Amino acid sequence: MILQLNMSSDTPIYMQLRNQIVMGIGSGELKTGEGLPSVRQLAVDIGINMMTVSKAYNILKNEGYIEIDRRHGAKVREDLDSNRKPTEKLEYGLSLLAAESKAKGMDKETFLKICEKTFNDINTQKLKEHRAC
């Protein structure tokens, strides 16, 4: 899996890292149970601080995406599917995006078409850099 970080972005690096790994899981590129590189390894590979990688891993753990095992490092959780309560964050994010779209005159059909297309395209989507807040 290739990780692309933008050092000049407003989004913190640890959050870009977290986002890319979530994208990797969502797209199936990272399978449940699959191991992630060690903090040290990943930090060296992409040339960033270990603390930054560690922070991303901890967020992913707290969000229920990965497990961290002192012996075997981090891996994608096996029981990810049973962990489905993405409603709060999803609804917040969607309501903001929907409001922006509605404010600029987009109708529901167009909005839903983009939603569907985006969901279908996850597998091939690149997580391009963008200011999300």
Added chain:
Amino acid sequence: MILQLNMSSDTPIYMQLRNQIVMGIGSGELKTGEGLPSVRQLAVDIGINMMTVSKAYNILKNEGYIEIDRRHGAKVREDLDSNRKPTEKLEYGLSLLAAESKAKGMDKETFLKICEKTFNDINTQKLKEHRAC
């Protein structure tokens, strides 16, 4: 229009303010052409600094949501609808949310149902505080 800010959030106040105003426009609570409070007034009302409000207003201006008139303050742009190219930001935000949902095992039907419900509910949605990045 009632604005609720969370002073201890990671999201900057000016960005929360920006988000809430966008929600207000999207929901129709703020109509095109409608005047916004002056930066001074709003700053006093919600107990924050003038410059923070000013920053939010300037972002909204640059994003094309409002106009700022030296004489009468800020108002929602009349020609908001003609400005419809929210696709880039929308697609980025959606791809992240869709990936998160997919990673947690949500199927397309459920995802789209939530998308539709969110779009319909904009009018009554409260923009609850949440870390979006």
Added chain:
Amino acid sequence: MILQLNMSSDTPIYMQLRNQIVMGIGSGELKTGEGLPSVRQLAVDIGINMMTVSKAYNILKNEGYIEIDRRHGAKVREDLDSNRKPTEKLEYGLSLLAAESKAKGMDKETFLKICEKTFNDINTQKLKEHRAC
């Protein structure tokens, strides 16, 4: 002559007014010796404050474009041509524009071609609203 003012612009109204009148003179729409509307008349026509019009007229007078006569109001100066020392401001403005162009990789030929085209097109140019500072 039609004056178009943008109340939501960063450029002060009196300066927009000054710019449009200069454009009118440059394009030949306003001829040397031609009278301008009275301050009161113009203020009413375009719905702005008399002080604003007066300020624009005073700048134009100080810059040597117009004469203001208590009896006959303002008119374009007859001897405009003899007044040719536009070098300082011209050079400042040009050096900034040239630097911006050069910084973004434009070569001299392209730059000069745009300069020539702009000069030729003055007669038909609309002074579109733009942040000049």
Added chain:
Amino acid sequence: MILQLNMSSDTPIYMQLRNQIVMGIGSGELKTGEGLPSVRQLAVDIGINMMTVSKAYNILKNEGYIEIDRRHGAKVREDLDSNRKPTEKLEYGLSLLAAESKAKGMDKETFLKICEKTFNDINTQKLKEHRAC
């Protein structure tokens, strides 16, 4: 690079700063990839507030001239040349300058000669303080 600011100018300090840095890039004094002083350092050096420098840097970032990296501060963008669409602002600025020149009786040959000289002299030009609006 020497920065000269005029504290009693109508042009805001942050804009003077932005202009001077653009001149520096255009003249080659600041090369692509070259680092700029930190906001703190520059603020101290020229005796102004950090936020004023920050504002200038942010404008330059939004205009595509520089990148701001959380780790190493600001630097001139590497891919500046690929960003070449300065035509809109250039055309507006030129049309105003050309109109002023034409109004004062300057002919095309003289105007173009000054344009060419200015472009050639960028390297040695000083950006003198002047009211551009």
Added chain:
DNA sequence: GTGGTCTAGACCACA
């Protein structure tokens, strides 16, 4: 009245 600019500090997030 309006917004724009600026100061001189402070605290925080990031790396």
Added chain:
DNA sequence: GTGGTCTAGACCACT
């Protein structure tokens, strides 16, 4: 170390 955010005031330009 870096930039980002925010405050509580001040003064100015514009209308």
